[in-house]
Every structure is written in C-alpha cells, then in structure tokens.
Amino acid sequence: MGRHMHLAVSLNIAAADGQDVLDFGQISAFVRDLEAAGVDMAIISDSAEAPSSSPFEATTLLAALAAVTDSIGLVASASTLAHQPYNLARRFASLDIISHGRIGWNATLAQNPREAANxxxxxxxxxxxxxxxxxEFINIVRRLWIGWSRDALLFDKASGRFHDPEKMHPMNFTGEFFSxxxxxxxxxxxxxxxxxxxSGLKQADLDFAIRADVVLxxxxxxPEARAACEEIKRRAHEAGRDPRTIKMLAVADARQERDGGSLKALCLSSGCDGIVxxxxxxxxxxxDFVExxxxxxxxxxxxKAKPGRTLRDRLGLDEDGRS
Amino acid sequence: MSTRQMKLGLFLWATGHHIAAWRHPDAHVTAGIDIDHCIKLARTAEAAKFDMVFCEDAAGLREANVNIASQTSRSIGFEPISLLSALAAQTERIGLVSTASTSYNEPYGLARMFASLDNLSGGRAGWNLVTSASPIEAANFGATGLRPHADRYARAREFATVVTGLWNRRAAGHDGESFSVRDRLDIPPSPQGAPVMVQAGASDDGKDLAARTADVVFSAAQTFEEAKAFYDDLKARLAAYGRQPDDVKIMPGVAPIVAATKAEAQAKYDALQELIPDDVGVALLSSYLSISDLGRYPIDGPLPELPESEGMKSRQALVIEQARRDGLSIRELARYFAGARGHWRVVGTAGEIADELQARFEGGAADGFNVMPSWFPGELDAFAKLVVPELQRRGLFRKDYEGRTLREHLGLKRPV
Known part of the structure; x- marks a missing residue:
C-alpha cells in the first residue's frame, strides 16, 4: 500500500504504580528516542482513576518537552473540567508557538469521576x-484559536501600528455552559x-468527531473500529470535509504486543491510518519499547512519514484556517 | 561587605516595559511569538545571578480601545505558565515566577500546574497571586458555572488557603464558600517544599492578604517616602499572623535607563519618549486621571480646568498640580506617564543607579528590586553588564548563587 501508517506513543504518567515514577530526564530521553526513530507524536496524559505520584502535570510537562525536542509531535490531554476554555485555548496556542507548530490537544469525551470532586x-x-x-467547550476553543487573522501582526515600527485592529476578531459567544x-x-x-x-467517543458522538484532526x-x-472509521469518514464527507484529513488511530497496549507484524495487521483490519x-x-x-x-x-x-514544517504537515492534514 | 544583600527579579514583558519599546530601532519586535528570544533573556538574567524571572499575566486583552491597543505590543504574548515551563528546561538556577488569577482558576488545578513547574525546575517556581479586577477578563469567563461569591478577596483568601494546604500536605478535603476539593494533591513536593508565594496588591485588603500568605511582595513607588511607607506598613502587619519581618521580601519595581554618562542615558530616554504616539499617551493619561475626553483639548496646551472628582486619588491631584506649576503641556504630561507607567524611573550611569538602589535598600524601603528594562534585549543587557557588577563591587548583590532553589536564593524558610 502506498500510504504511511502513522505511529503515536501514549504515555500516561499518572498510571505509575508504587515508587517507580519517571523523572524529567527519563521522560525527555524517551521522547527524544521516539523522535529519532521517526514516531509521529507522543501523547502525554496525567489522569487516572486513582491518585498517582507522578511529579508532573501534562501541559507543563509538554512545554518543557517542546523546549528539548525539534520535530516530534507533542499532544497533551487536558480535561474540560479542570480548565476554563479561555485558559486552555491560550495554553495550547502558546505551546504551539513554543514548539514551532508541533502541538495537539487530546480532548476526551469520557469523564474522570475524580475531577468533579476536586x-x-x-x-x-x-x-x-x-x-x-x-x-460546547471544544467549539469555543476552536474558535478562539482563529480569533486573530494570519496577517494580523504588522510589527510596523515606522507607522506605529503593531497589529491591524480589523484583523482581531472577538467571538462574543454565549452558550448553555459558557460565555x-x-x-x-x-x-x-x-x-x-x-x-x-x-478520544473517549461513544457511538452517539461520531457526528461531533468530524471536527477532529485525529481520532483515537x-x-x-x-471490526468495530473499522465500522467507526467508516462512519466518521462518511459523516465528514457529508459535512463537506475531505475525509482524508481526519486520521484514525487504533489504540493498542505495548505490553501485549510482541511484534510489528501483528500491529500492522491490526491497523489494516481496523481500517485505520495508524496506531497508538x-x-x-x-x-x-x-x-523495552525502544529496544x-x-x-x-x-x-x-x-x-516513515517525513518530518514536516508542522505536525499538520507531517500527518498530511490541511492547514486549518476554517472558521 | 554588608551581610544583607538585595534580591533582584527580572520582570519579563513582551518587547519591554516602556509603552513604545517595540518601536525602538533595536527592540526585538516579535518578542511575543519568539521563544528563543525569551530563553536568551532568561539566560542573560541567570548569568547576572538574578533571583528570578517574573511574568505578569491577564486572562484577556489589556486595552479595550482597539485603536489604542493596536499601537502597543501588549495584546499578544505567551501564556506564562507554559513559557516558564519551557524556560525551566533551558535554565539551571534562576527562579521562575508566574502570575495567575484566583478569579478564573480553580485551586486544585492551579496547585497542580505550579507544583509541576516546581518539579520541572528542581524547586525554582513561584506563584504571583492576583485577584483580577478587569472587566475585559471577566467577559471571557462570563458564565463559568463557578459558585457566586461575595467579593474577590474573600475568594482569594479561600483560594490561597486551599492551594497552600494542598502543597503542604495538610489534611485532605475542603468544602468552603467558593471551592470544594476532595483529595490530596497528586503531585509530590519539589526540593524547595512548595512554590514561593508572591503578591502585589496595594489596597488595604491586598496588603493584608500579602501579610498573611506572601513570601515576596512587588510594589510600585515613585519616591523614597512612598516606598518606605509601604515597606513599614506591610512589615508591621506580619506580627498579627505570627510572622517575622524577614519572612517577607519587599521588592519595588524599578525602570532603569543606564549608559556610560548621564547625558547619554538621558538621550536614550528622550528618544524612547519621542516614540510614544500622541493618542496612546493621551488615552493612558485620560484613564490615569479618570478624565474621559482629554483628547478634545489642544495637545500642546495646558491641562484644562478639571472638576474635583470622587475617584481622584491624592497622588493624581498632586500630579495635576505639578503639571500646572511646571507649565507642562498635555503632550509632555502624557509622555511622562506613558513612559513610566507609575513605576520608579531612574536614568543615569551605573554608579548613579547603584546609588539610588543602595539608598532605598539600606534606608529600609526595599529588600530588593523587580527590574523592568525599558526595552529588550538592550536595556537588560546594559543593566546586566553595567549595574550588576557595580552592585557586586559594593557587596550589595551576590557574585554567585548560594543555593539551588528559589527559596534558597531569597533566604526563605521552607513552608511548614
């Protein structure tokens, strides 16, 4: 087959049991190993059903990883209960600037019961x-990210105009939960x-998934994964979006996988664009994973994907300036 | 050599602290989108042995008037906790302090973010608590679903209590007026125990909250007398909370312009002042003086007769009086304000600036200073190259870091 199979690695730092927690040196060395091997992206999450003893929160860890890597995509999970949409949109936009365009937000539609209580x-x-x-939260964040036009910043010292006031757009949103x-x-x-x-999509959420760039x-x-892939791609097509610009990744547990052949088979039989x-x-x-x-x-x-200018380039996704 | 040494913070802000900094011919105009530039500034401060880098923050634009906003560089910048987390990986010793609001965060989430930054940096993090009064910010959190609260300081007090309780592993569980938290913090402490607590509130409520919870207090004071009065007031409030005067470091802001000669420094300052667009200067002056329509008077004329207004503070009244006495035009007065932003401006040689800092430090008006370079990188480079060695020569500032953590730099106790 002509197309690449994408490869992502997911590390939930909160899934550690006992005293054996990873420090920053170990995590950054691992992510650099993934980068050197051509892995498309590392997905960091920090939430588990039981309290963990990891010393890090995912988005701050991602910023530090961005500062010590060059080409790998970096994705962090961040909960819609633990953040406000304006703050979360700022944080990920900043991370994207810090990393020169290598960032993603893993928004899950599955609730962690510990969060509401805290x-x-x-x-x-x-x-x-x-x-x-x-x-509603995700829709707000997507709109906030494109509130400034691409050519809004003028940096014109001579005229004294730093940005074009016409190219900064308030969203003035009022919804059921947020304004x-x-x-x-x-x-x-x-x-x-x-x-x-x-991630965390149920059958009833598949129409919402057409907003995603990557679905886990x-x-x-x-067979179930294949059906979900086909369903999302069909709905994307109906909504006027090129279905090839949504990448589906099948999730597998590295502990249970003995070789690349079985994962290739999983990827193909699931009809996915790659695996996590x-x-x-x-x-x-x-x-063990690296070696x-x-x-x-x-x-x-x-x-095998060539590193692009940005993570979007690398995955063959369009620039996403749609409103 | 004196035994007590001053603390120095680098107040990192976009292209620089002068309102027209970004227009300076050598200013790095893309500072708000250039991480390498920020790393370079932090490393400059670290090489000069500064205690910390400090980032201000607001969860919204700073200026509602889009025409005025578009003539400044302040509408865009990095979200500071992300920025400092990246800087943590690119620096070794310098403290990393970020502002974050008690109005638009939840204590459990904020405690996690700063605990993580503290671990990423090996114990160099600090949190500058602000309560956020701006209506521009409020409109970005219109219906947060957060519990209603009587006043933002009551919320801030509860917020600070919950956060420090989480950091210091006090008993789990909180169910209060504004917040409820069930679990203990799931992030272990860093080598400094807990992030340093910073505050800058100048109101009575603000000073009281600082006396109760802060390790470091930033302030704004033009004159020695003002600085001294603030210093004495805040230190006197500590006893009520069972704290010693030395438990809190008071660091007023200072906006230095330094050069080899006084005349050269003055010329640098004058050139920056020339870059302030008239409408920006007048708009800032209008809002400072609580006058809505200053723009309709001739800009080269004097201030018009102004009615006594309720909201006018005594310092504003003094400013008006002085402008009249010195015969300043609206433009001259506007530039004076826009340039300094209410902070202490010192223009001169390294020796003269060191004299001024020394006088406030030894005169009991400051434990250190939050340095606000007029533009980046030039004025930071000049301060690091000229003023820091002069302070070191006088024994007023360290020649090398004594410790590894921010608490060690500042001489603060570990939290209990």
Missing part, C-alpha cells in the same frame, strides 16, 4: 451533561489551530 463540583455531572458541556468574548491574548499559532485529538479509537475490536501504542510509565517499560518493539515497527512500515 474542582468544586461535588454534585458531579451526568454523563449526558458532561458530553454536552465538553462539546466568552475573546479574542485570545496570544497570537495565531503556527498550525492555525493546534491539532484536535479526540480505544477499547474497540477491529500505550506504554507503561516505568523505566523498564520504556527501555525491542520500536525497531520492529519500523521494519513493518510504521513511522
């Missing part, structure tokens, strides 16, 4: 309310919008 919502959210709120005037006080980022990576199909058997391998946040698991599984994945045709 974010002043002891009554919690029903699953339905949580999803409706998350969708946000905008615009961001962060410039338009190199990718226009950081990648929107969606977790907890699905290959979840790696346990322990030094021995990282070492054993990664070379075999390369042999089987994964991680």
């Amino acid at each position: 974010f002043s919502r002891p009554e919690g959210f029903s699953d339905d309310d949580f999803r409706r709120r998350a969708k 946000v005037r905008g615009p961001l006080n962060v410039a338009r980022s190199p990718q226009d919008r950081p990648l929107l990576v969606m 199909l977790d907890k699905r058997q290959p 391998l979840t790696v346990q946040p322990r030094a021995d698991a990282l070492k 054993r599984l990664l070379p075999d994945l390369e042999q089987h045709g994964f991680a």
Whole structure:
C-alpha cells in the first residue's frame, strides 16, 4: 500500500504504580528516542482513576518537552473540567508557538469521576451533561484559536501600528455552559489551530468527531473500529470535509504486543491510518519499547512519514484556517 | 561587605516595559511569538545571578480601545505558565515566577500546574497571586458555572488557603464558600517544599492578604517616602499572623535607563519618549486621571480646568498640580506617564543607579528590586553588564548563587 501508517506513543504518567515514577530526564530521553526513530507524536496524559505520584502535570510537562525536542509531535490531554476554555485555548496556542507548530490537544469525551470532586463540583455531572458541556467547550476553543487573522501582526515600527485592529476578531459567544468574548491574548499559532485529538467517543458522538484532526479509537475490536472509521469518514464527507484529513488511530497496549507484524495487521483490519501504542510509565517499560518493539515497527512500515514544517504537515492534514 | 544583600527579579514583558519599546530601532519586535528570544533573556538574567524571572499575566486583552491597543505590543504574548515551563528546561538556577488569577482558576488545578513547574525546575517556581479586577477578563469567563461569591478577596483568601494546604500536605478535603476539593494533591513536593508565594496588591485588603500568605511582595513607588511607607506598613502587619519581618521580601519595581554618562542615558530616554504616539499617551493619561475626553483639548496646551472628582486619588491631584506649576503641556504630561507607567524611573550611569538602589535598600524601603528594562534585549543587557557588577563591587548583590532553589536564593524558610 502506498500510504504511511502513522505511529503515536501514549504515555500516561499518572498510571505509575508504587515508587517507580519517571523523572524529567527519563521522560525527555524517551521522547527524544521516539523522535529519532521517526514516531509521529507522543501523547502525554496525567489522569487516572486513582491518585498517582507522578511529579508532573501534562501541559507543563509538554512545554518543557517542546523546549528539548525539534520535530516530534507533542499532544497533551487536558480535561474540560479542570480548565476554563479561555485558559486552555491560550495554553495550547502558546505551546504551539513554543514548539514551532508541533502541538495537539487530546480532548476526551469520557469523564474522570475524580475531577468533579476536586474542582468544586461535588454534585458531579451526568454523563449526558458532561458530553454536552465538553462539546460546547471544544467549539469555543476552536474558535478562539482563529480569533486573530494570519496577517494580523504588522510589527510596523515606522507607522506605529503593531497589529491591524480589523484583523482581531472577538467571538462574543454565549452558550448553555459558557460565555466568552475573546479574542485570545496570544497570537495565531503556527498550525492555525493546534491539532484536535479526540478520544473517549461513544457511538452517539461520531457526528461531533468530524471536527477532529485525529481520532483515537480505544477499547474497540477491529471490526468495530473499522465500522467507526467508516462512519466518521462518511459523516465528514457529508459535512463537506475531505475525509482524508481526519486520521484514525487504533489504540493498542505495548505490553501485549510482541511484534510489528501483528500491529500492522491490526491497523489494516481496523481500517485505520495508524496506531497508538500505550506504554507503561516505568523505566523498564520504556527501555523495552525502544529496544525491542520500536525497531520492529519500523521494519513493518510504521513511522516513515517525513518530518514536516508542522505536525499538520507531517500527518498530511490541511492547514486549518476554517472558521 | 554588608551581610544583607538585595534580591533582584527580572520582570519579563513582551518587547519591554516602556509603552513604545517595540518601536525602538533595536527592540526585538516579535518578542511575543519568539521563544528563543525569551530563553536568551532568561539566560542573560541567570548569568547576572538574578533571583528570578517574573511574568505578569491577564486572562484577556489589556486595552479595550482597539485603536489604542493596536499601537502597543501588549495584546499578544505567551501564556506564562507554559513559557516558564519551557524556560525551566533551558535554565539551571534562576527562579521562575508566574502570575495567575484566583478569579478564573480553580485551586486544585492551579496547585497542580505550579507544583509541576516546581518539579520541572528542581524547586525554582513561584506563584504571583492576583485577584483580577478587569472587566475585559471577566467577559471571557462570563458564565463559568463557578459558585457566586461575595467579593474577590474573600475568594482569594479561600483560594490561597486551599492551594497552600494542598502543597503542604495538610489534611485532605475542603468544602468552603467558593471551592470544594476532595483529595490530596497528586503531585509530590519539589526540593524547595512548595512554590514561593508572591503578591502585589496595594489596597488595604491586598496588603493584608500579602501579610498573611506572601513570601515576596512587588510594589510600585515613585519616591523614597512612598516606598518606605509601604515597606513599614506591610512589615508591621506580619506580627498579627505570627510572622517575622524577614519572612517577607519587599521588592519595588524599578525602570532603569543606564549608559556610560548621564547625558547619554538621558538621550536614550528622550528618544524612547519621542516614540510614544500622541493618542496612546493621551488615552493612558485620560484613564490615569479618570478624565474621559482629554483628547478634545489642544495637545500642546495646558491641562484644562478639571472638576474635583470622587475617584481622584491624592497622588493624581498632586500630579495635576505639578503639571500646572511646571507649565507642562498635555503632550509632555502624557509622555511622562506613558513612559513610566507609575513605576520608579531612574536614568543615569551605573554608579548613579547603584546609588539610588543602595539608598532605598539600606534606608529600609526595599529588600530588593523587580527590574523592568525599558526595552529588550538592550536595556537588560546594559543593566546586566553595567549595574550588576557595580552592585557586586559594593557587596550589595551576590557574585554567585548560594543555593539551588528559589527559596534558597531569597533566604526563605521552607513552608511548614
């Protein structure tokens, strides 16, 4: 087949058990190994059902990783309960500028029950309310990211005009859960919008997934994943979007995978554009992954995309300036 | 050599602290989108042994008038916690302090972010607590679904209590007026125990909250008397909370312009002042004096007769009086304000600037200074190259870091 199979690696730093937590040196060395091997992106998350003892939060860790890597895509999970849309949009736009266009936000539509209790919502959210709120949140963030036109900054010292006031657009949004005037006080980022990576989708969310750049199909058997892929691509086509610009990745656990061949088979039978391998946040698991599984994945045709100017380029996604 | 040494912060802000900094011929005009530039500035400050880099923040634009805003560089910049996390990976010793609002965050989330920055930097993080009064910010959080609260300082007090409780591993569980938190913080402490607490509130409520919770206080004071009064007031409030005067470091802002001769420094300042667009200067002066329509008077004429207004503070009244006495035009007065932004401006040689800093430090008006270079990188480079060695020569500032963490730099106790 002519197309590349994309390869992402997912590291949930909060999944550590016991005292064996990774320090920044270990995590950054691992991500640089992934970068050297041509892995498209590292997905960092920091939320688990039980409290962890990891010393880091995902978005701050991502900023530090951006400062010590050059070409790998960097994605962080950030919860719609733990952040406000304006703050989250600023943070990821900043990360995209810091990394020169290598950032994505993993927005999950699955609720972690621990969060509401720690974010002043002891009554919690029903699953339905949580999803409706998350969708409104995601729509706000996507609009805030393009509140400044690409050519808004003039930097014209002689005339004294720093930016063009006509090219800064407030959004004036009022919805069911949020009201946000905008615009961001962060410039338009190199990718226009950081990648929107969606996970935790249920069947009822598939129409919403057409906003995503990357969809993670977790907890699905290959036939089910194939059906979800086809469904999302069909809906994207109906909505006037090129279905090839949404990348579907099948999720697999690195602990259970012995070789690249079986993962290639999984990718093909799921009808996906690539795979995400979840790696346990322990030094021995990282070492095993880099030394054993990664070379075999390369042999089987994964991680062959050329590094692009941005993560969007690398994955063959369009520049995303649509409003 | 004196035993007590001053603390120095670098107040990092876009293209520089002067309102027209970005128009300076050598200013790095793309500062707000250039991470390498920010890394370079932090490393310059680190090489000069500054205690910390400090970032201001607002969750929204700073100026509502888009015409005025578009003539300044302040509408775009990095979100500071992300910026400082990136700087943590590119520096070794310097402290990293970011502003964050108690009105538009939740304590559990904020405690996690700063604890993570503290770990990424090996114990160099600090949080500058602000309560956010700007209506521009409020409009970005119109219906947050947060619980209603009587006043923002009550919310800030509760917020600070919850955050420090999480950092210091006090008992889990909080159910208060504005916030509820069930679990302990899931991030372990850094080598300095907990991030340094910073504040800058000048109101009575602000000073009281600072006396209760802050390790470092930033202030704005033009004259020695003003600085001294603030210093004495704040230190006197500490005893009520069982704290010692030395537990809090007071660091007023200073906006220096330094050159080899006084005349050269003055020429640098005058050239910057020339770059302030008239409408920007007049708009800033109007808002400072609470006059809405100053723009309709001749700009080269004197200030018009102004009615006594309720909102006018005594310092503003003094400014008006002085402008009249010195025969300043609206333009001259506007430039004077726009340039200094209410902070202490010192123009001169390294020796003269060191004299001024020394007088406030030894006169009991400051424990150190938050340095606000007029434009970047030039005025930071000049301060690091000329003023810092002069302070070191006088024994007023360290020649090398004594410790590894921000608390060690500042001589602060570990939190209990």
